[in-house]
Amino acid sequence: MSARYINQLIAQGEHQKLDFKFAITDSKKIARTLVAFANTAGGKLLIGVKDNGNIAGVRSEEEFYMVQAASQMYSKPEVFFESRQWTIDGKTVLEITVPESKTKPHLAPKDDKWLAYIRVNDQNLLANRIWLKATEHNINGTGILLQYTEQQKILLTYLDENETITLSKFARIAFLPHFMAENILINLVALNIIEIVFTEKQTYYRTHPLFNNPKN
Secondary structure: OHHHHHHHHHHHOOEOOEEEEOOOOOHHHHHHHHHHHHHOOOEEEEEOEOOOOOEOOOOOOHHHHHHHHHHHOOOEOOOOOEEEEEEEOOEEEEEEEEOOOOOOOOEEEEOOEEEEEEEEOOEEEEOOHHHHHHHHHHHHOOOOOOOOOHHHHHHHHHHHHOOOEOHHHHHHHOOOOHHHHHHHHHHHHHOOOEEEEEOOOOEEEEEOOOOOOOOO
């Protein structure tokens, strides 16, 4: 059963909720994966598995303690996880399961800064301030007083005619300072009117699929 279970996971390939690690050599780096899973929809980390899906096996028990350090020392707040060891053909695979967090956003260190990461496909990408503030609103239950302004109408009308928009583009077409455009997007993202699309090169915004864009 263990071999079948692990092989079925590996056959999926890396994706938003699954990552492979041949070995862990840096707790700070692995913290970014834990944080990204916790900040998004949860996921599993298979340690002792190469990127191509070949099972190499965990080299020592030290790797579990490095995950533990990543969770407790290099994640703010701490990311909780469950672990399980599987033996396949004499090789040990360490399965780390991270649930979606109820206390996000979680941060991990990079270059002496604590940053938020999210999981997009098979990558851990940096989140931005809009995601952070919108997430804090939702987790803390902070109320949002939203008035339907001319600037919001400009944004939603633009998104009726175009799939996505950037923060800079919104600020330009609405004749808004950057920080005011940002605050509008924070509120709309928190209310699930707008959703964020993260990519490696750019961050976009689009109408949330659950929202019916008002025409008036």
